[in-house]
Each structure stands twice: as C-alpha cells, then as structure tokens.
Amino acid sequence: MKPVLSVSGLCHSSRKMNESCYFFKEQAKTPMEYSTGCLICGNELLYSVCPTTETCFYCGATKETNTYCESGHFICDACHHGTANDLIERYCCTTDSTSPLLLALKLMGSPLLKMHGPEHHFLVPAVLLAAFHNLTDAEGNRATERIQEARRRAEDVKGGFCGFHGACGAAIGTGIFMSLITGATPLSDTERKQSNMITAESLRVIAEKGGARCCKRESLWAIITAVEYVQREFMVAFPVDMPPPCPFSDLNSECLRERCAFFGCGVAPA
Numbered sequence: 028m029k030p031v032l033s034v035s036g037l038c039h040s041s042r043k044m045n046e047s048c049y050f051f052k053e054q055a056k057t058p059m060e061y062s063t064g065c066l067i068c069g070n071e072l073l074y075s076v077c078p079t080t081e082t083c084f085y086c087g088a089t090k091e092t093n094t095y096c097e098s099g100h101f102i103c104d105a106c107h108h109g110t111a112n113d114l115i116e117r118y119c120c121t122t123d124s125t126s127p128l129l130l131a132l133k134l135m136g137s138p139l140l141k142m143h144g145p146e147h148h149f150l151v152p153a154v155l156l157a158a159f160h161n162l163t164d165a166e167g168n169r170a171t172e173r174i175q176e177a178r179r180r181a182e183d184v185k186g187g188f189c190g191f192h193g194a195c196g197a198a199i200g201t202g203i204f205m206s207l208i209t210g211a212t213p214l215s216d217t218e219r220k221q222s223n224m225i226t227a228e229s230l231r232v233i234a235e236k237g238g239a240r241c242c243k244r245e246s247l248w249a250i251i252t253a254v255e256y257v258q259r260e261f262m263v264a265f266p267v268d269m270p271p272p273c274p275f276s277d278l279n280s281e282c283l284r285e286r287c288a289f290f291g292c293g294v295a296p297a
Contacts, residue, residue, distance in 0.1 A: 064096070065096035065097075065098065065100050066102060066107070066137070066138050067084055067096070067098075067100045067102070067136070068096065068098050068100060070096045070097045070098050070100075071096065071097050072094055072095070072096050072097075073094070073095055073096065073097055074093055074094055075093050075094075075095075076093070077093075078091040078092055078093050079091070079092065079093075079095070080092075081095055081101035082101065083101060083102055083103040083106055084100050084101060084102055084106075085102060085103075085106045085114060085117070085118045085133075085134070085137065086103060086105070086106050086114075086117040086118050086121050087118075087121050087122065088103050088105070088121070090103050090104075105117060106118075106137075106139075109139070110139065110146075111137070111139040111140045111141070111144070111146035112146055112149050112178055112182070113139075114134065114137055114139050114140075115134055115140075115146065115149055115150055115153050115178075116149075116153065116174060116175065116178055118130075118133075118134060119153040119154060119156065119157035119174050120157070120170065120171045120174055120175075122157055122161070123161055124157070124158060124161060125158050125161045125162040125265065125266055126158060126265060126266045126268050127154040127155045127157070127158040127159075127250050127253070127254065127265060128154075128247070128250055128251070128254070128265075128268050128270065129266075129268050130154035130157060130158060131150055131151070131154045131246060131247065131250055132270055134150060134154070135150075135243060135246075135275070136274075142242070142243070142275060142278045142279055143186075143240060143241070143242040143279075144186060144242060145181075145182075145184065145185060145186040145196060147196065147197050147200075147242040147243075147245070147246045148181040148182075148184040148188075148196030148197060148199065148200050149177065149178050149181035149182065149200070150197075150200070150246055151197045151200030151201060151203075151204070151246050151249050151250060151253075152174075152177040152180075152181060152200040152201070152203040152204040152207070153174050153177055153178070154250065155200075155201065155204040155250065155253055156170060156173050156174050156177060156204055156207065156208070157170065157174065158265060159204075159208060159257070159263070159265075160173075162263060162265060163263060173207045173208070176207060177200075177203050177204065177207060180203050180206075181196070181199075181200060181203060184196040184199050184200075189233075189240050189245070190240065194226075194230060195229075195230060195233050195240075195245050195249070197229070197233070197242065197245040197246045197248075197249040198226055198229035198230040198233055198245070198249050198252075199226060200246075200249060201225045201226055201229045201249050201250075201252065201253040201256075202222045202223065202225055202226030202229075204225075204253060205221050205222040205225045205226075205253075205256075206218070206222040209221055209222065221260065224256070225252070225253055225256045228252050228256060229248070229249045229252045229253065232248050232249075232251075232252050233245050233248050233249065236248060236287075236288075237283070237286070238281065238283045238286065238287070239281035240281070241279055241281065241282065241283070241287075243273070243275050243279075243289075244273075244283075244287055244289060247270065247289060254267075270289060272289075272290065272291050273287070273289040273290050276290055
C-alpha cells in the first residue's frame with residue numbers, strides 16, 4: 028500500500044519509511060542543536076593532512092577539504108557561512124530532486140534555518156520551483172532565474188505576517204511559485220486567478236489546522252496543498268513522500284503535539 032499524503036487526511040502504511048528520507052532520519056534526533064562537531068549529525072569532525080575531494084551535503088558542489096565528519100558528511104564554506112536564504116537558493120538551483128517535500132525537509136535540518144523565521148517564506152516557492160522544473164523540464168534554463176526572483180519577492184514578506192497581516196508567508200510562497208510558472212502580473216486574467224487561488228487554498232488549510240505559528244508545520248501544509256493544486260489543475264504529479272515523525276517539536280514551545288498531523292506522522296489531526 029502506497030503512502031497517502033493530502034490535506035484531507037494524513038496517513039501512511041505500516042511499511043518502512045521510504046529510504047529517500049535517509050538524510051532526514053539522521054537529523055531526526057534534534058536538528059539545529061549541533062553547535063560543535065558535524066552540523067548534520069553531531070559526530071566528531073576528522074582532520075586529514077592531505078585534502079580529499081568531498082561533495083557538499085546541501086548544494087552538491089565538490090570541493091577539496093581537510094575536514095569532514097566520521098559519517099562522511101561535508102558542508103562547503105558557502106553553505107556553512109551563508110544565510111538561510113543563500114543556502115536555500117544554492118541548493119534549489121543545483122538539486123535534481125523532484126520532491127518538494129523532501130527538499131524542504133532536508134533544508135529544514137540545516138542549522139541556518141531557524142525554528143521560526145521569514146526564510147520559510149522563500150523555502151516554499153524555492154522547493155516547489157526546483158521540483159517542478161526537474162519534473163517537467165519546463166524551460167529548464169529558467170529555473171535558476173525563477174528561484175532567484177522568488178527570493179526577491181519572498182524577502183518582501185516579513186516575519187509575523189501570519190498574525191499581523193492575516194496571511195501566512197508560507198502560503199504566500201505558493202502564490203509566488205504559481206505566479207512565476209504562469210507568468211502572472213497584476214493585469215493577467217487566468218494566471219492571476221491561479222496565483223491567488225493556490226494562495227487562498229493554502230491559507231485555508233493552514234487556518235483550519237489551528238494553533239500558534241509553527242513555520243515548519245505551515246510550510247509543509249503549504250507545499251502539500253500546492254502539490255495537490257498543481258496535480259489537479261496542471262496534471263503534473265509530484266512524488267508523494269511521507270515525512271518521518273517531526274523532529275522539531277521539542278524546539279517549539281507552542282507545538283500542538285498530538286493535535287498536529289506531523290507530530291507522529293500518520294496520526295490524523297484532531
């Protein structure tokens with residue numbers, strides 16, 4: 028039985044989680060807590076006299092390095108020292124993944140992405156654009172251009188929009204994604220409608236789930252809603268990947284815990 032992932036219900040079979048989630052399982056203990064050692068798994072860093080060529084865990088760049096962790100993880104300097112949005116842009120412009128959910132989960136495990144913050148407003152359209160272009164090969168040479176434009180637009184959506192402006196930035200991110208793939212402008216007809224519709228559907232889902240803000244939860248629901256919308260309206264089917272039980276709950280003092288579908292992953296929300 029295949030996993031079922033939708034806004035109408037979140038459930039999965041009792042079979043072992045898809046191995047494509049291996050990177051997130053490594054971080055599931057408590058990501059973002061490793062201030063020393065490997066930032067991915069917390070294991071000891073190893074130092075070699077002669078450099079070796081390693082592949083960056085996030086952006087996929089190959090670099091010579093004298094430092095890596097005992098589990099083989101390596102993060103290049105650009106991903107290590109940049110901002111959260113720098114990391115999101117670099118990773119989404121180079122990945123070949125077609126799963127926006129797994130892209131988001133991998134990036135969420137980075138220490139650069141805080142528990143809450145406006146970087147999630149860019150995360151949502153970036154992973155959707157990357158996966159969409161990889162899946163459809165639609166104007167593939169425009170993927171980087173669109174991801175960079177998504178960043179510019181998303182950075183106008185400040186932190187706290189969900190409570191102060193009544194519009195969650197993660198949901199707005201789905202509208203940014205749709206606007207870019209359709210070429211919508213304020214003068215467009217159908218394209219403008221689609222951009223507003225996907226935002227409206229994402230906002231409705233996020234609002235109905237309730238609770239205080241959780242940028243991780245809202246981003247996942249926005250992505251899931253966008254995936255369903257694109258499949259329904261454009262006949263483009265993204266892979267359906269079931270996330271593991273949420274590893275962020277202990278970092279969020281407002282966590283809904285059992286009320287959240289991602290807390291145990293597979294437990295339908297109350």
